[in-house]
Amino acid sequence: MKILHTSDWHFGMRWLTGNYQDCQERFLEGLYELIRREQVGAVLCAGDVYDSGTVGADAIALFDKAAQTICGELGVPFVVIAGNHDQPERLAAHRGLLSGAGLHISGRLERDIQPVLLDGGAVAVYPVPFFNRYEVQALFPERRDDIHNLQDAHMVVFDHIRQTMDRTRRNIVVSHAYMVGAALSESDRSTMKGNAPAVSRDVLRDFDYVALGHIHKPQEVGANACYSGSPVQYSFSEEGQAKGVVEIDTADMSHVFVPLPMRREKKTAEGTFAELLARGDLKDHYLRLRVTDRYAGLETQAELREQFPYLEVTQGMGTKESDGLSTLTVEELETLSDEDILQKFIAERFESEPTEEQLALFREAMAREEEAQ
Numbered sequence: 001m002k003i004l005h006t007s008d009w010h011f012g013m014r015w016l017t018g019n020y021q022d023c024q025e026r027f028l029e030g031l032y033e034l035i036r037r038e039q040v041g042a043v044l045c046a047g048d049v050y051d052s053g054t055v056g057a058d059a060i061a062l063f064d065k066a067a068q069t070i071c072g073e074l075g076v077p078f079v080v081i082a083g084n085h086d087q088p089e090r091l092a093a094h095r096g097l098l099s100g101a102g103l104h105i106s107g108r109l110e111r112d113i114q115p116v117l118l119d120g121g122a123v124a125v126y127p128v129p130f131f132n133r134y135e136v137q138a139l140f141p142e143r144r145d146d147i148h149n150l151q152d153a154h155m156v157v158f159d160h161i162r163q164t165m166d167r168t169r170r171n172i173v174v175s176h177a178y179m180v181g182a183a184l185s186e187s188d189r190s191t192m193k194g195n196a197p198a199v200s201r202d203v204l205r206d207f208d209y210v211a212l213g214h215i216h217k218p219q220e221v222g223a224n225a226c227y228s229g230s231p232v233q234y235s236f237s238e239e240g241q242a243k244g245v246v247e248i249d250t251a252d253m254s255h256v257f258v259p260l261p262m263r264r265e266k267k268t269a270e271g272t273f274a275e276l277l278a279r280g281d282l283k284d285h286y287l288r289l290r291v292t293d294r295y296a297g298l299e300t301q302a303e304l305r306e307q308f309p310y311l312e313v314t315q316g317m318g319t320k321e322s323d324g325l326s327t328l329t330v331e332e333l334e335t336l337s338d339e340d341i342l343q344k345f346i347a348e349r350f351e352s353e354p355t356e357e358q359l360a361l362f363r364e365a366m367a368r369e370e371e372a373q
């Protein structure tokens with residue numbers, strides 16, 4: 001049977017002045033086409049369905065439509081887990097009822113994860129939603145003292161699945177985590193929040209396939225695990241990156257990345273004001289423009305925006321070369337403090353420094369986040 005693995009839809013995410021809805025709709029059309037063409041038997045979404053727990057009605061309607069099409073119209077089981085951006089209880093509302101209709105949503109981690117059985121029981125899918133180590137300590141009190149970090153917590157959760165799984169089946173895990181060695185993008189910066197450590201990939205051993213979410217760049221993590229990546233380029237560091245889904249064939253557990261069409265992409269361009277205005281090819285994309293013969297003041301920005309409705313970042317003559325996060329390596333990102341990251345973000349987005357008030361709010365938010373980890 002064919003299974004499609006996708007993740008990090010981030011419905012409700014916003015760019016400077018809008019949302020990504022038309023891009024997300026284009027992705028879904030491509031997904032439905034692929035399901036029909038390849039006679040796909042199941043779809044897995046590895047977390048971050050929504051960009052936050054408080055997204056607007058449009059984002060909820062979009063996921064509702066996707067679930068209705070996949071499970072209802074196409075009759076294909078759809079397994080969804082909560083990522084760190086999702087609000088687990090909201091995402092998994094009515095899960096008992098919905099599973100009868102083929103929509104299997106897992107919000108909070110449970111001790112005994114019931115697999116979703118497919119293909120007459122030949123394939124078992126274990127949904128493992130995003131979790132922190134305290135949740136695992138609470139679920140496995142007898143192993144509380146073995147759990148010192150997120151790595152230990154993953155080992156306990158995955159060992160528990162390994163102990164009970166039927167090895168005559170194809171065993172697939174859906175998980176939302178940052179695996180060691182994965183290459184990050186700018187839109188993954190929330191991954192690094194609170195210096196959440198990476199998890200070593202040996203926690204994934206013995207599974208036939210691990211469908212990962214959390215990192216937005218599609219990539220393999222060892223022979224039996226992949227990040228499908230996000231369906232849309234959500235940051236300029238993803239410029240030029242193909243977006244799509246992973247198609248798995250359970251006959252031999254081979255898997256291949258299938259790129260899907262994108263409605264709009266991130267593009268960076270540089271030139272004189274006149275040269276840039278003449279670039280009709282850029283009109284329908286999210287842009288970062290560098291004007292070489294003018295200061296990019298409000299007036300220049302307004303004139304450019306008239307021509308380019310999806311203009312996000314304008315840099316002009318006299319602005320210092322961007323040292324934004326998009327140009328940082330993973331190693332550099334790992335050495336930056338949370339406040340450094342905030343500073344760079346505000347410099348890149350607004351060409352200014354964080355105010356005292358913003359800093360105070362940021363520190364308060366980070367303190368709460370750390371408490372929750």
Ligand SMILES: [Mn+2]
Pocket residue numbers: 008010048083085214215
């Ligand atoms: Mn994500």
